[in-house]
Amino acid sequence: MRTDAAFNKQLVEYQRILKNLAKKFTKDPDVINDLVQETFIRALKYVDQFFDNPRVVSWLFVIMRNIFINQYKRLTYQQNYEDISLFYYNQKLSSEPRMDDVSDQRMMLKDISKILSDMPLSHGEMFNHFVDGYKYRELSEMYGIPEGTIKSRIHIIRKTLQKKLQAKYNN
Structure with missing residues (x-):
């Protein structure tokens, strides 16, 4: 004891x-x-x-x-x-156009919407879901497409948006 x-x-x-x-x-x-x-x-x-x-x-x-x-x-x-x-924060700051004015931001949002609307409907919709916080797995189930394909499409959409917005706002 x-x-x-x-x-x-x-x-x-x-x-x-x-x-x-x-x-x-x-x-x-x-x-x-x-x-x-x-x-x-x-x-x-x-x-x-x-x-x-x-x-x-x-x-x-x-x-x-x-x-x-x-x-x-x-x-x-x-x-x-x-x-x-x-x-990624530093990458975002250095690669995206900087907008201080609210009206400039609104104009850019309209431009983003326009670029997305020029893409196939499912691409713009998929990207909006991704921005809203859906995970690749969830998008894969939602669209019936392999997760790797979802990742590729989101990547391509992001690069397209960056390229078009930089061309417009850096000139």
Whole structure:
């Protein structure tokens, strides 16, 4: 039977060991402390199973490693998403005509509508659905066309719009 004093003593010992092990992942003391704390939070759910277990340090290390890997993946994914978003935002700013005046914007929207109306009806309609937020998969189901074909058509429509609008507004 465990006592609170013995349990606290064991946790302090594990904390020291886990801090040393966490240095394999990072040198930042704040990150080390967060890793140890998160490890204990997750491990305490199973406190009855690991108290006085001879392999508890190995088990805690695996928990810590998984926490670190998941955080790293999440951070990497978030950084990649931010980098890609920034890239596309900069691309959009540099490749599309800039309109500050509301009347210029209205005129451009009319021009976009005119260009889309000159295309086959399904193309303009498909592009409008895409702009409204429909996913390629949803458009594929809606039009009964393979998803790759939808992607190609949307790409071609976008390039056509860019080319025609640049020709009109950059001259």
